[in-house]
Amino acid sequence: MYDLAGKRALVTGAGMGIGQGIAVELARCGADVAVHYAHTPPDETVREVERAGRRAHPVQGDLSRVPECERVVEEAASSLGGLDVLVNNAGITRALDFLDTDEETYDAIFDLNMKGYFFCARRAVPYMLEAGSGSIVNITSVHGFAGFPHHTAYAATKGAIIAFTRQLAIELAGRGIRVNAIGPGLIEVPRYYDIPGYSPEQGRELVPWGRVGKPKDVGPAAAFLASDAADFITGQILYVDGGTTARMGLWWEQGEQPQ
Template sequence: MLLEEKNVIVTGGASGIGLASVKRCLEEGASVVIADIEDSDGAAHAQKLDNQYSGRCLFKVCDVTNTAQVDKLFDDTVAELSSVDAVFNNAGIGGLCPSDDVSDDEYLRIIDINLNGVFRVARAALRVMYRQGSGSIVNCASILGVFGQSQTAAYTAAKGGVVNMTRTLGIEAAPKGVRVNAIGPGYIDTPLLEALDDDMLQGLIQLHPIGRLGRPEEIANAFLFLASDEASFVTGAHLLVDGGFTAGKS
């Protein structure tokens, strides 16, 4: 098992890519903390998975815009599990709005969750992992971290920041035994896309040379690789898992 006896935190772990990653880590032998906001389904999922995997899953309330909650998440995890071996820094939100119409509040909200929140979690993780002398942090970036798309100024700014932050953190952390990488998902078949009509959905599918949207489990598998010792020589990388989206047009 790739993560046997490892302790993993997944932010945004109550749904979509996060929940798929929680399940894959449990299958590979890890103990997993689902970290999500209070009104998520995290507690219910954790209870069910804890029963299924013999006491290896728990839920912690964490809003990544709240530094005190982020720090408490790591303090409590160390107190209960003794270490934090891997983190999937996955919590995030979307948002579409023309740049000339987006409000300050909405722009700053997207930046605070998708960029500042990633930093808050990474900082807390580094403090723990530096004391341990080991660990793996995986930040969830995006294909929109490497190219632009109309009506996504805040989102693309945040995800581009995550990509370059990952490089910097990877350089800083490497001498201390900690690896920091990012995943760049293409469009993934999650509840976030349920609001799209059929024409928009088909348009998105056609942008992926592989001919379909991604599945949450496929991003989870990428996280599993980067979190594990299989990726022991990988740090500062942005692994695109996008069905060929960013490779170009045929």
């Protein structure tokens, strides 16, 4: 566990899945957490944060809209007495063939996945400057590293997040604010079970480490990057993917011949 005692964090999209795993881990490491959600109240996340002995403040908002980004950050900072950590996690995925991706879908993906990150960070930075330091952790994806069918618009947002992370890290490096990103791989979240034919057994065949990831696998990486243990780390992308991005794309089963 990393020491986040006294830190005040906002985690967006923390009602379930990866965001929930991150929010709970930050609390276990000592941070008070503002738990952002879009629709369903994040009761379970709030309970887990409080069970860890930390303050939890739920805050609702549509982060595809700039005024909402600003309000969510302001409410989080007001409730916690400031802001030291921002984890930009809220996002959506749309699996569509490139030729079936219309303007409405494209805008919906970019407005939340990229614009939401940008403007939440823009509003959070003044609070971090006031505190004298800060850490921003952006959640990207292995889709920002390499291609996969039917994810063109989604992957474009995740690639944009990587570029945004590196650029913002340089802009803020002289002001005591670090900016890094985490690229999760195959992390089992509730929506996976809406995919026809999905099972953990099927998923583990795709991951070199031999199992599907869980949200709790991402939490410690976020806690590390948010903590003083990562004081000399900024502008970096940490892939939490069980080896997925390390494997050569021309891989085949042992004993089989490449086609």
